[in-house]
Each structure stands twice: as C-alpha cells, then as structure tokens.
Amino acid sequence: MSDKLILALPSKGRLMEQCADALAKAGLVVTKTGAARGYKGEIEGLADVEVNFVSASEIAQFLKTGAAHLGITGEDLVREAIPDCEQRVTFLAPCGFGRADVVTAVPACWIDVRRMSDLEEMALTYRRVHGRRVRVATKYLNLTRRFFTQKGVTGYRIVESLGATEGAPAAGLSELVVDITTTGATLRANGLKVLEDGVILRSQANLISSKTARWSPALRALERQIAARLTA
C-alpha cells in the first residue's frame, strides 16, 4: 500500500479544464507523468500526492471504496453513486464551477401538473387510462427514488436514460424526466418545464474526502493543506 495521498481528478471535458484552472489558481500545478501517460500525474511541490485522472462518475466510485483519498467531482454524481454518502465521504469545499441543478421536469403542456403532489395524482389517473405507470427517464435512479419517496410520489416507473434525456418525452419514451440543467434553456427547447418544488439538488463540483480510504496523520495534514489552498 502506497503512503501517498491519491487525488482523483476528472480526465476529460469541461470539468477537467475547470479543475486544472482552479487548482492552478490555488498554486497547485498538476502535471501528467509516467508510463500510463495521461492517467497519472503529480502536483509540483507536493511529492506525496499522486493524481489519478478518471471519469467524473468513476471518481465517486473511487471515493466510495477508498481507492482515492480526495477527489473533485460533481455533488450530483457522488450523491447518486453513494446512497449512504454521509457515511462514506465528506464534502470539504464547493469549487464554484460545474454548477448544475438536478430537477424534475414535465411537458410544459401539462398545465394541470405544477407541483410534485399533482404528479402523484396525475400518475394515478395515467395508470387507469393507459394501463401502465408513468415513466420517468433519468440517469439518476437513486436521487429520483429518494426524492419522489420524500414527496410521496409512488405511481411511477424509471426508465434508465444515458443520454439526451430531455428528448425522451417528445419521443414518447417517457412521460417526464429527472435531468440536470443550468439555465433551463435545453429543457425549454424540448417543451419541458421544471415543477415548482421539483428541484432535487443544486449541485456543483466539490472537493470531497473519502472516509473509507486509509488515512495517516501525514496524509491528513496534506489534505488540510490542499483544502486550505483551494478555499483560500
């Protein structure tokens, strides 16, 4: 077992760029190293930190299992991947980028459905008329279930959607969606509206610490140092 602090960072896309920028601004310059070029890295001046570049959703898995001590990724991905996430990780600091709201959105033409409670009642009628449950397209299975249960909505069924979720209702693949949105423009363009009390999570990228990783006092000191620089 290495006694280095493993820091998991997004390996691609906009989140990777924003992460690199934020770290650089905090005086933490990340460089890629090694034979597995592109997937390992180090931070200048912090010899005991090993950087792993993995996909944003895998970072949640790394933190969950303790394969990484620290990670930067979206709060939505962590809450989705780790049902008991308060037991497994600590959210150290929001990063101020990667903002996205996870919301419940229905066709804008449903002028009879404005709140989550309307949704439950509508689901009851829908099943009577159509002979099946209302379908919710989403990649957030766990967040959706937890939120709908909390709101007393039960008469639905999730259909897993891994891309272009917002198009599912118009395509007849689902009746509504749980999806991420930043400005709401994509939802509107697809004829959808967010329910009044349908915001599940206001998410952004976070510096997150794993409770299941193997920690030593020295690694904890490093963690404090990184967190302090990022939040300075």
Added chain:
Amino acid sequence: MTAETAQKFEALEAQARRLMAVFRAAGYEHVAPSIIQPAGLFLDVVGESLRARTYVFTDPDGEELCLRPDLTVPTCRLHLERHADGNVPARYCYNGSAFRFQPGGVTHAHPREFRQAGIESFAAADREEADASVLALIVGALREAGLAELQLRIGDLGLFTALLDALAMPERWRRRLRHQFWRPEAFRAELARLTSSEALQVQGLPRAIADRLDPGNPLEAQGLVEAYLDQTGVELIGTRTSAEIAERLIAEAADARETPLAPDKAALIESYTAVRAPAREAAARLAALTRPHKVDLAAPLAAFSRRLDLLQAAGVDTANAAFSAEFGRNLEYYTGFVFELVAPQLGARSPVAGGGRYDSLLANVGAPGDVPAVGSCIHTERLLAMLEGRAT
C-alpha cells in the same frame, strides 16, 4: 455472502419437501415459474420501491430482465399463459429462489438470495373462504415443519374501502385516500386538504382557464386547454392527450366547488386507521366507532367475523391474533385481507410468513379485469433458523 454449506442446503431441501407435500395434499399444483423475468412488466406491476431492491440487468440482445424479487407475480404470469382471461379457478404452490438487494446490508434474516415456499389461489368466488383456507394451510405447513408458536397479525383493506364508500364524498377523493393509505404522512395531509375549502381552491392555474372550467362539460374544457396552449405557443408533446389534461383540471375545479369533508368524518377516518385490537374484538370496536356517525359497516364486518370463524374452524388460533387497521405490507398490490406470522425471536420486521388478497394484480399483469386472488409465502431460511434455534 459465502456459499451455502451442503448441510444447510440439505436441511432447506428437506424442509421444502415437507412444506410442498402439505400444499400438494391440499390440491395445490406444484409449479416452477422462471427465475429470470421481463423487467418491464414486472416493475410496472410492483413499482419503484421494490424495483430499488430488484436486480435488473440487460442481456446481450438489449432486453431488460430481472431476477424475480418474489414468486407471486411470476405465478400470475404463468396462470395467464394458461388462461388468458385469468378467471379460471386454479391453485398453485411453489418453492424457489427470490432475490432482493438489502439496503441495510445482508444479514441472516435478510439475505439477498432466499427461498420462498408459497401458495396462490386464483378465481375462488367465496373470498372469505379462500382467505381462510390459504392462511390455514400456511399455518398447517408451518406446524408440519415443526413451528407452532407464532403470533398472527391481520389487517383488512376491504374494511377501509367499505368505510370510505359509506361516507359521502366524490369517488376521486376515495381513490386518493385509498392510494395514500400506505403513507401515513401523505394520507394525513390529503385528509387535511379535503376538510379545508381554502386548500381545495385551484392554485396556480391561469385565470383564463380557471374561471371558465365547467366540471359538467369535459369537451368544452378540452377546447379551453387546446386554445390556451395555442395562444401561449406551447406544443402538446408526449403521450398524454389534451383530454387527459382537461380531465384533471376539471377534477381540480370540481374540488374547489365541493363541500369540504366534515371535520368529524375526517376524524372518523383518522381514528379508524388508529384501531388496534385483538382480532376477536375488532369487529365490535369498529362497529362502535362508526355507529355515532350513522355509518353502516354491517356487511363488511360480518364478512370479517365470518373469516375469523372459518379460520378458527380450520384450526387457526384466532383468540391470540392481533388486528391493526393500519397493518399493511410494503407491497401496494394488496386489496383486502392481509396477514403476517411473526416469531418473537425474529421480531416484526422479519415475519416467517405473510400474504393476503390482491384482486387487481392479475389485471395489472394482463388479465382483462380483476380476478379474485389470495396467496401467501413462507420465508424458508427464517423458518429453518427458527427450527434450528439459531435465530436471536
């Protein structure tokens, strides 16, 4: 979890043989429905709460399948394969694996892979008789296996339905209250809403529509919806029609004009759900509760008492049975009599057997209409643990 030992396997097999012999001797046909089930149909029937605990996967053809989380729905499907309209009397028994994700972690009482031995009785016309004979057979099978000391807990959703039917209110209110019965908080909130004329007002709807909605004229309402969408440039997308949207708006408008539920009637419904009594005293208790409100539950209470008599006659000890009006199962598909057999060593969270009546399940699985159905199953690992004295 580690692989099951050969010894435990043998013990479970031997126990299953004893249970199945009892079921077969009573005229139940031994069936073995598929372990792998189509996820779509299954999950549409059982809902998301059980789906969260179901192992779902996609096969190389892209078909969504699941490992059955219980054997009741697969047995319904098997019955419908034989009789498409479902309404042919049949009695089945089974013993087989079911699979459930255990959110609290895997334990002896809550394994993720377990065997259910159970029975299902379809299309029996005399409901109380069928309820009683299913429960009596399960009790008999448990006795045959060697377990006698069990606490019987019962409930009856039919009584709740009858109570709502006896109170004056729109049918859609009854439907909502029945639907929310399983969720005490949402149920109380709905009840409070129905007693408040303020809460019943339509909120957040454009005035152009709200003021002109006539509950007696659905066609006009549909026209209003379409005109409004047209004016505001909102496209009608998805599988719901403007008629369905109008139907719900009409219901909202009708609610706003409805006389709210009288507070004493709401209180009666609340106090009904709180009734807990020895089963033998429950009927008298419920009659006393409803009499001052001039609510007549004579027929459903007579059926309730008759069922108890039939149970007693079939050798089930009803003197120590406990009735709870709120007693429900997590599975929403139950519609009438429900029961659980609890062992003190395992506690109420881990019943040894349970079951009940689910008259709309066959329709949900594909039958053209409701079919009387009642069934029950034994959690065989728990039973074995009890018999071997391992349960703590």
